Amino acid sequence: MTLVRLDRVGKSYGRGRPVLSGVDLEVRGGQVTGLVGTNGSGKSTLLRILARISEPTSGSVVGTPSTGYVPDRFPASTRMSAVAYLRHLGRISGVPGAGQRAEALLERLALEGGPGAPIRRLSKGNAQKVGLAQALLAEPELLVLDEPWSGLDPAAHGVLGELIAEARDRGAGVVFTAHDERVARVHAGQVFRLADGVLREAADSVARVVLCRDGDRKELAVPSEQVDEVLLDALRSGWSVREVRR
Numbered sequence: 001m002t003l004v005r006l007d008r009v010g011k012s013y014g015r016g017r018p019v020l021s022g023v024d025l026e027v028r029g030g031q032v033t034g035l036v037g038t039n040g041s042g043k044s045t046l047l048r049i050l051a052r053i054s055e056p057t058s059g060s061v062v063g064t065p066s067t068g069y070v071p072d073r074f075p076a077s078t079r080m081s082a083v084a085y086l087r088h089l090g091r092i093s094g095v096p097g098a099g100q101r102a103e104a105l106l107e108r109l110a111l112e113g114g115p116g117a118p119i120r121r122l123s124k125g126n127a128q129k130v131g132l133a134q135a136l137l138a139e140p141e142l143l144v145l146d147e148p149w150s151g152l153d154p155a156a157h158g159v160l161g162e163l164i165a166e167a168r169d170r171g172a173g174v175v176f177t178a179h180d181e182r183v184a185r186v187h188a189g190q191v192f193r194l195a196d197g198v199l200r201e202a203a204d205s206v207a208r209v210v211l212c213r214d215g216d217r218k219e220l221a222v223p224s225e226q227v228d229e230v231l232l233d234a235l236r237s238g239w240s241v242r243e244v245r246r
């Protein structure tokens with residue numbers, strides 16, 4: 001089911017060159033979409049339009065799913081504790097059992113200081129965890145995550161991957177941005193690259209490499225320009241190359 005669709009979406013700030021020009025994107029339930037692109041290519045702009053926080057200058061956005069949005073930097077300014085803040089948000093938006101759910105999410109993400117930690121004193125990565133818990137609290141139909149991995153430690157990386165997969169499995173649509181295309185490939189069923197205001201499928205920029213060693217087999221998604229380097233490292237470590245799919 002299509003949750004939201006961008007039709008020929010354009011966005012300009014002031015009189016400068018448009019940041020987005022003619023972007024088409026369909027987000028379906030049960031689908032994870034990754035967006036990659038260089039700094040300033042317009043990824044956050046596109047996510048804000050998807051989350052209906054910002055309006056496009058041209059084109060249209062069709063669909064109004066319930067949405068959880070995590071900005072690239074969570075504004076952690078309140079004196080409240082993480083759990084009290086989330087419980088409060090849950091109460092005003094009518095989420096049943098918000099307190100318990102918030103506590104469970106914060107514990108799962110291993111918030112430093114626990115669910116009772118005051119938000120204002122949190123580090124960037126820990127504040128990001130509160131932002132994630134907030135977005136997930138009401139189990140929205142659409143989850144929009146702006147660079148959700150930035151600032152997270154490896155354990156939280158793993159939990160975030162699980163949370164994205166769980167959202168997908170309950171039928172939510174997930175759209176995230178990432179700087180590392182390999183990270184995007186691991187978590188998304190489809191990956192698009194934003195460049196010069198245009199969105200294109202990034203599928204052909206990644207190769208699948210299948211390696212074998214002593215009965216073990218592993219399959220890697222490798223950016224095309226790094227294939228030679230990865231193969232060389234693998235051969236040096238005693239792996240044999242079974243297949244390279246470009």
Ligand SMILES: Nc1ncnc2c1ncn2[C@@H]1O[C@H](COP(=O)(O)OP(=O)(O)OP(=O)(O)O)[C@@H](O)[C@H]1O
Nearest residue numbers: 013014019037038039040041042043044045046072
């Ligand atoms: N509110 C704004 N007013 C004016 N220009 C803006 C505004 N927001 C973004 N821009 C400009 O739009 C362009 C795209 O910014 P955006 O934040 O969407 O890129 P991004 O791909 O998310 O970048 P990064 O990877 O660095 O987070 C940049 O040139 C930025 O300066």
